[in-house]
Amino acid sequence: MSAHRSAPSSWTARVRDAAVRAMPPERLLPDEQPAYMSSWVYIFGVLTLASLAVIIGSGVILGLKGPAWWHYTGVGHFFNSIHLWAVELFFFFTVIHLWAKFFMAAWRGGRARTWASGAVTFLVAVPCAFTGYVSQQNFDSQWIATQAKDGINSTGIGAFFNVLNFGQMYTYHVLLLPVLVVALVLAHVLLVRRHGIVPPLPLADLRPPTS
Amino acid sequence: MAALRSPRSLAGVLLAALVNLNHPASYVHAGFFQMSVSNLVVIGLMVVVFAAAIALPFRRRHEDEQR
Numbered sequence: 001m002s003a004h005r006s007a008p009s010s011w012t013a014r015v016r017d018a019a020v021r022a023m024p025p026e027r028l029l030p031d032e033q034p035a036y037m038s039s040w041v042y043i044f045g046v047l048t049l050a051s052l053a054v055i056i057g058s059g060v061i062l063g064l065k066g067p068a069w070w071h072y073t074g075v076g077h078f079f080n081s082i083h084l085w086a087v088e089l090f091f092f093f094t095v096i097h098l099w100a101k102f103f104m105a106a107w108r109g110g111r112a113r114t115w116a117s118g119a120v121t122f123l124v125a126v127p128c129a130f131t132g133y134v135s136q137q138n139f140d141s142q143w144i145a146t147q148a149k150d151g152i153n154s155t156g157i158g159a160f161f162n163v164l165n166f167g168q169m170y171t172y173h174v175l176l177l178p179v180l181v182v183a184l185v186l187a188h189v190l191l192v193r194r195h196g197i198v199p200p201l202p203l204a205d206l207r208p209p210t211s
Numbered sequence: 212m213a214a215l216r217s218p219r220s221l222a223g224v225l226l227a228a229l230v231n232l233n234h235p236a237s238y239v240h241a242g243f244f245q246m247s248v249s250n251l252v253v254i255g256l257m258v259v260v261f262a263a264a265i266a267l268p269f270r271r272r273h274e275d276e277q278r
Contacts, residue, residue: 040264092253096261 005137036200044097045192051090052185056178058083063174067137087129094122106198114191121184128177145149145169 008070060078060113062070070080098118134145148163162168237248 038269040260040267040269043264088253091258092257096257096264100264117237194230 023190023194028190030119030193034197034199037197041100042197044093044100047093048090048097049185049189051086051093052181053092054086055083056088056182059174059178063143067135071137083132090125091129094125098122103199105201107196108198109150111195111198112189114188117184117188117191121181121188124177124180124184128173128181135166135170135173136165137166146164149164166198 003031008017043050061079062076062083070076101115101118127128130144134141134148145163147159152161152163153159221262239246239248
C-alpha cells in the first residue's frame with residue numbers, strides 16, 4: 001500500500017469522504033457543549049424542534065384519516081387541537097429563538113448561513129401554517145380563503161397559488177411546504193453542528209472607552 | 212340541562228367560564244395600529260418568557276459532580 005492514498009474513483013466514496021471531512025462524527029453528535037450554553041435562552045431551538053415533531057406526528061394521523069375526520073369524531077377533534085396548539089407553540093418558540101439569536105448577533109464567526117437558513121425556515125413556515133388554516137373545511141377557512149384571495153391576487157401570483165382551490169392548498173399544506181420546512185430545519189441543524197453555537201459577545205465591547 | 216351533568220360537559224362549562232369567548236374579537240386601535248387583544252397577549256407572553264429565560268438562573272452541576 002502506498003504512503004499517499006489515491007483519490008477514490010467512485011463518486012459514492014468521494015461523497016462519503018467529503019461528508020466525513022465536513023462533519024466528523026464527534027461534531028455531528030457531540031457529548032458536551034461550551035459552558036456559556038448554561039442559560040435558558042439556549043433552549044428555544046430544541047423546543048421549536050420538539051414542537052415540529054408533534055406537528056408532524058399529529059399531522060400524519062390527520063392526513064391518514066382525511067381532512068374531514070376532525071369534524072365528526074372526538075378523537076379527530078383531539079388530534080386537530082394537538083396539531084393546532086403545536087403550531088402555536090412552534091411559532092412562539094421560533095420567534096423567541098430568533099430574538100435571542102438576533103441579539104447575540106449569531107451570524108458572527110462564519111455563521112451567516114446558519115442565521116439565514118433559520119430566518120428562511122421561519123418565512124417558509126408561515127405559508128405552511130396559512131395553508132392549514134384554509135384547509136379546515138369550515139366557514140372559518142372559507143372566510144380566510146376569500147380574504148386571502150384578494151391579497152394574493154394583488155401580488156400577481158393568484159394564478160399559480162389559488163387559495164380558493166382546496167386540493168392545491170391541501171397539497172401545499174401536507175406535502176410541499178412541510179418537506180421544504182423539514183429540509184431547511186435539517187440544513188439549519190447541520191450548520192449549527194458544523195460551526196458550533198455562537199459564543200457570547202465579548203465584554204470588552206461593552207466597556208466605556210478610556211481616554 | 213341533563214347534558215351538563217356529565218363530567219365532560221361540566222369541565223367544558225367551567226373552562227369556558229374562565230374566559231368568555233362568545234363574542235367578536237376585541238381589538239386595540241390607535242391610528243394606523245390595529246391588533247387583536249389575543250395577539251397582543253401572545254406577544255406579551257413571548258416578551259415575558261424571553262426576559263425570564265435570560266434572567267432566571269440555569270441549574271449548573273456542582274464542581275464535585277463534574278468530570
